[in-house]
Amino acid sequence: MLELYLPIIVMVVLGVVVALVFLALSMWLGSRRATPLKTTTYESGVEPVKTARERFSVKFYMVAVSFIVFDIEVVFLYPWAIQAGTLGIIPFIAMIVFIIILFAGYYYELKKGGFEWD
């Protein structure tokens, strides 16, 4: 148990530490000569108009919602997939029904135009 998961935690900590070290190195060694002009946001050379924290297209929200729906359904498939070889025929039929329902949902959203980008 311990020898399986402890190394993963060690690697996770090391990953964060290395990234922070890079950040700290550049803060320590990098030059700091900020001028008002240098810190303006880049907008093809003209003065920035308003802030960038504007509303953005609803299509991105649509993608996020579709992703959550399908991703959760895919997650349900994982416990079955790992045991599928030993489970036999009844769970198999149940999962095929589940995948068909998933596909029905997919078909519904497709026909409703949920995947159209223009």
Added chain:
Amino acid sequence: MNEILWISLEALIKAIIILSLLLLSAAISVYLERKLSAWIQLRIGPNRVGPFGLLQPIVDVVKLIMKEDIVPNGANKFLHGLAPVISLAVAIMVWAVIPVADPIKIGDHIIQMGISPNADIGILFILAMTSVGVYGIALAGWSSNNKYSLLGGLRSSAQMISYELSMGLAILSIILISGSFSLSDIVNQQFSHWGGFRWNIFIQPLGFLIFLTTAFAETNRAPFDLPEAEQELVSGYNTEYSGMRFGMFFLAEYANMATSSAIITLLYLGGWTLPFAPSAIGLEQGTWILGLVQFVIFAIKIYLLVMFFIWVRWTVPRFRYDQLMRLGWKVLLPLALLNLILTSFGVLFINH
């Protein structure tokens, strides 16, 4: 208590070795990218620093560290610094579950070649980490207070989550066949003694194509590099990044390319296995020589794939965004579902 200490120490040593290899391989990938793109475009490429310009990536990193970190006006300072940390940290963490060779035996002690290759969460951990990687890019785009960054970050996150579904379904088919989340189990399953190939690419050709396509999209590389389409978005989510903060995104991108290649190799191309039993050429199971040979085989496969990534980038034109979304949702997702159903029928047929 003592046991915890020893396990952590062993893990730390292995983690540092793997980390150095990963950063080295990111540097080599950068060099390969510049050199190969130069040859493809009939240029010479970097040739000034060191023999054949081999030291160029190292000099680049030193230069980036010495540069100024510009934080733009109105940016969220904390998130602006956090985003590259997430990107790079996640790119490193993935290697916690990736094995590089069969375990070797020194004395009575069996050493796993990898940080925790037998962990029963293997692939799940990788999927989770790639999902966290989206945060780095979305936060970078939002925190910069720049319109190009925001659009680039949004595009990138939408693209990554769209292709993650198909990737998850392709991996699911592999899990159906192997019945294990552990990557070393999946590799050992592809090994056969009788000289033939039992690689998953021959059992799962469709799944391989789907996974390869999603791997390109997940790493934001051409032909799916919409987030950094220069003509439209300057440089996408890292427009407002300079110095080492940009360098961290850069390193993460190339580390991710090596990681994707490693995962493709492990899942579909037989990992580190020899095409015959190791004893046929006099190598005993568990010796360090065999471990070294397997590691070299694994590295060669990874680098061939990295070169394929680079080759595609400099050959294929970029998609339009609606084409990218159509490919992800209307082609790859149903194909991946179909592949899953076919695979499950196959598994059922073989087992009963």
